[in-house]
Amino acid sequence: MKRGWLIALEGPDGSGKTTQIQLLEKYLKELGYEVVRTREPGGTEISEKIRNIILDNANCNMSYMCEALLYAASRAQLVNDIIKPALSQGKIVICDRFVYSSMVYQGIGRGLGTERIKSINEAALDGLEADLIFMITIPYEEGLKRKKMQKTLDRMENSGNEFHKKVFNGYMDICRKYDKIEVIDGNRNIDEVHRDIINMIKKIIL
Numbered sequence: 001m002k003r004g005w006l007i008a009l010e011g012p013d014g015s016g017k018t019t020q021i022q023l024l025e026k027y028l029k030e031l032g033y034e035v036v037r038t039r040e041p042g043g044t045e046i047s048e049k050i051r052n053i054i055l056d057n058a059n060c061n062m063s064y065m066c067e068a069l070l071y072a073a074s075r076a077q078l079v080n081d082i083i084k085p086a087l088s089q090g091k092i093v094i095c096d097r098f099v100y101s102s103m104v105y106q107g108i109g110r111g112l113g114t115e116r117i118k119s120i121n122e123a124a125l126d127g128l129e130a131d132l133i134f135m136i137t138i139p140y141e142e143g144l145k146r147k148k149m150q151k152t153l154d155r156m157e158n159s160g161n162e163f164h165k166k167v168f169n170g171y172m173d174i175c176r177k178y179d180k181i182e183v184i185d186g187n188r189n190i191d192e193v194h195r196d197i198i199n200m201i202k203k204i205i206l
């Protein structure tokens with residue numbers, strides 16, 4: 001079976017992932033690759049509906065386990081409908097966040113434990129793993145400042161400084177544990193960050 005590549009971009013809120021993903025998609029397409037860009041939570045009609053429930057500020061009483069299961073549910077639909085079919089057609093899939101976000105935000109930030117989050121997500125991922133993960137680092141205060149300038153904060157972004165500090169430290173921990181994660185300093189200009197990502201991709205997959 002033909003097999004493409006799954007690249008995930010991770011990082012705290014406001015780290016510039018989305019901009020970097022747009023640049024990466026353009027770069028890979030110019031080289032002639034077939035690229036599918038998607039995001040989590042979301043990426044399918046059903047997953048986008050789940051996203052709206054998760055991020056709605058009105059749902060401030062959502063339990064942490066409900067939150068974790070909704071992220072996994074959104075992921076299950078995305079894996080089934082978009083990611084697996086694209087990979088089996090040999091395409092490159094670039095995903096704005098993946099299961100590492102759940103391990104960090106729900107596992108560490110919410111305190112549910114990374115092992116528990118991993119086991120919840122086993123069913124959602126159905127054996128799928130990312131081939132390459134970029135973690136774009138940025139101090140969490142800086143990231144939230146950027147977000148506040150762009151839009152009204154959603155339920156997750158409104159989870160308070162302590163939560164975001166745990167998320168930031170959680171990403172650092174996860175990066176140390178998984179050597180598949182490439183850490184990129186996101187506190188630089190857009191082109192410099194893009195160049196680092198491209199260089200890494202050339203080394204690993206192109």
Ligand code: TYD
Pocket residue numbers: 013014039040041071096097098099100101102103105106156157
């Ligand atoms: P994202 O789409 O990156 O936010 P935005 O488009 O506003 O930059 O992610 C939405 C939020 O969901 C973000 O705060 C991170 C959080 N999140 C989790 O807590 N767990 C997860 O598994 C995922 C995928 C995201």
